[in-house]
Amino acid sequence: MSAATDGPRVRLADIATEAGVSVATISKVLNGHADISPATRSRVDALLTARGYTRRAAGEKPRGDLIELVFHEFEASWSMEIIAGVEEVAKAHGLAVVVTESGGVHSLGEDWLEGALRRRPAGIVLVSSALGERQRLRLATRGIPLVIVDSAGDPPADIPSVGSANWSGGLAATRHLIELGHRRIAAITGPGDMLCSLARLDGYRTAMASAGLDVDPRWVRFGTFYVEGGRDAARDLLELEDRPTAIFAGNDLQALGVYDAARELGLRLPDELSVVGYDDIAPARWVSPALTTVHQPLRRMGAEATRMVLDTGVRSSAGVVPRMDLATHLVVRGSTASPR
Numbered sequence: 001m002s003a004a005t006d007g008p009r010v011r012l013a014d015i016a017t018e019a020g021v022s023v024a025t026i027s028k029v030l031n032g033h034a035d036i037s038p039a040t041r042s043r044v045d046a047l048l049t050a051r052g053y054t055r056r057a058a059g060e061k062p063r064g065d066l067i068e069l070v071f072h073e074f075e076a077s078w079s080m081e082i083i084a085g086v087e088e089v090a091k092a093h094g095l096a097v098v099v100t101e102s103g104g105v106h107s108l109g110e111d112w113l114e115g116a117l118r119r120r121p122a123g124i125v126l127v128s129s130a131l132g133e134r135q136r137l138r139l140a141t142r143g144i145p146l147v148i149v150d151s152a153g154d155p156p157a158d159i160p161s162v163g164s165a166n167w168s169g170g171l172a173a174t175r176h177l178i179e180l181g182h183r184r185i186a187a188i189t190g191p192g193d194m195l196c197s198l199a200r201l202d203g204y205r206t207a208m209a210s211a212g213l214d215v216d217p218r219w220v221r222f223g224t225f226y227v228e229g230g231r232d233a234a235r236d237l238l239e240l241e242d243r244p245t246a247i248f249a250g251n252d253l254q255a256l257g258v259y260d261a262a263r264e265l266g267l268r269l270p271d272e273l274s275v276v277g278y279d280d281i282a283p284a285r286w287v288s289p290a291l292t293t294v295h296q297p298l299r300r301m302g303a304e305a306t307r308m309v310l311d312t313g314v315r316s317s318a319g320v321v322p323r324m325d326l327a328t329h330l331v332v333r334g335s336t337a338s339p340r
Contacts, residue, residue, distance in 0.1 A: 019044050030141065045137035066096040067306060068121040070112065072128055074101055075226075075253070077281040078298065079127075082149065085302025086125055093310060095122060102126075117142060123309030125149060125302065128194070131159070147309040149301050150196060160322040162305040166196045169294040169328035170203020170248070173276040176292070176330055177246040178211045181338045182274060186219035186244035188233040188254050197222070200250055200278060219244055223254065230257025238265050238273070245273065245339040252277040252284045255291055255335075270337035280331055289334030297326045 012026050019026070021040060028036055029044045036044075067090045071079055083099060090097045098119065102112045113135055116124065123145045131146070136159070139146055148161040170187075177185050187204045190197035201220065208215050218240060223229030230249055237244055238261055249255035255277030259269065267273045269289055277284060277293035284291040304324055 015044070015047050019047050041138070042134050045134065045141055048137075048141040064120045064122045065094075066090075066098050066119065066121050067309070068116055068119065068124045069097055069099045069302075070102050070116075070124060070126045071099070072102045074099075077283055078251075078253075078279060081281065081298035082127060082302035085299040085304075086306045088299075089303050089306035089310070113138065116144075120144070123147070123306075125305045125309055128196075145309050147305040149305045158321055160305075160308045162301050162308065162324045162326070163196075164296045164301065164326045165328045166199035167203040167206075169278060169296065169330075170200035171207045172203075172328070172330045173248045173278065173294050174204045174207035175211075176332065176336065177248065177274060177276060178207060178213070180246075180274065180336060182246040183213055183339075184216075184219070184242065184244045185213070185246045185248065186221070186237050187248045187250075188221045188223060188230055188237075188258070189250035190223065190225040190229075190254075192222045197225075197250055204248055223250075225251050225253060227253050227257040227260070230254030231260045232257070234258040234261035235264070238262065238267065246275070246336070247273065248276045248278075250278055252279045252281045252291060252293055255293065256283065256287065259287065270335050271340060274336040274339070276330075276336060284331075285333070292333045292336040293331055294328050295331050296328055300326060 016022055016026050019040075021044065025036065025040065026044060026048075029041055030048075067086060069083060069086050079099075083097070087097050098121070100112060100115070117138065120142070121144060124139070125147055127149045131148070136146075146159055148159055150163050174185060174187075185204075185208065187201055189201045192198070205215060219237065221233035221237065223233045230253065233254075234247060234257060237247065247255075247258050249258055255275050258273075258275050262269055262273050262275075269275060275291065277291050278296065279298065280293045280295035281298075284293050304326070308322055308324075
């Protein structure tokens with residue numbers, strides 16, 4: 001094994017001495033063996049990273065023949081768009097794509113990490129998840145590049161990321177409803193610990209404030225990014241005495257939940273309630289009425305992330321780490337109209 005560095009050669013024997021372990025233990029850490037205690041693995045990984053060591057086995061290709069695409073939780077209609085973008089770029093480079101679930105809620109599970117280290121992918125595209133410091137160290141010491149898509153939180157400064165203009169999307173959705181004449185506009189967003197949820201909600205608040213409209217605290221609801229989350233929040237909103245005449249949902253699945261709640265209460269869309277979603281997944285075009293929504297370029301996000309992770313020059317000579325936020329735009333369909 002050797003170290004790919006611009007400075008003096010890093011010797012595993014020196015790392016072993018500093019860590020107080022054998023060279024064999026260092027080798028086990030580098031090869032992802034499970035029979036190493038977490039404390040020892042963490043200490044060795046930290047030293048390898050601090051000394052600028054990048055794993056290279058003699059005669060081994062620096063990169064594998066696959067891209068690992070990781071979702072913390074798989075949702076078919078939304079995830080398939082990202083998968084299509086990743087596969088498009090991977091295929092052009094002669095690479096396969098393996099899709100995995102990390103097993104954590106917005107974070108990487110340890111079981112996934114062990115498997116990824118054994119697979120040794122050419123790169124990892126991580127969707128809507130956070131990465132622990134120890135996990136980052138383990139990937140870095142093995143020279144496995146990583147790009148985050150639609151980060152759950154603020155992405156680490158040293159990891160490239162691809163997202164979309166969530167604030168602008170929330171702003172455009174709400175402005176559309178205001179321009180139609182709505183004044184009682186509610187917002188349902190996703191989990192409060194996700195950056196995209198908060199950004200879309202901030203766009204909604206900005207549009208309301210710019211129009212001189214107050215936001216009743218009862219009109220803002222947090223929930224899951226699933227149909228059930230939208231349905232439960234919408235039921236509460238639509239049973240208010242001064243119920244909203246329009247709802248901006250944080251994603252299309254939540255918007256479909258709003259449709260269900262409105263039907264249960266006998267409300268006609270868009271005559272008695274206007275609804276705007278977010279993402280523009282395929283079912284948005286199939287429901288009745290077709291859903292007005294903010295188009296998020298999910299396929300392109302997957303493609304750009306894959307290009308980044310395959311780019312050996314992802315860090316410029318100035319040490320700049322790429323950050324890309326792609327534009328969103330409103331797609332007006334049949335679920336919005338002027339209030340009556």
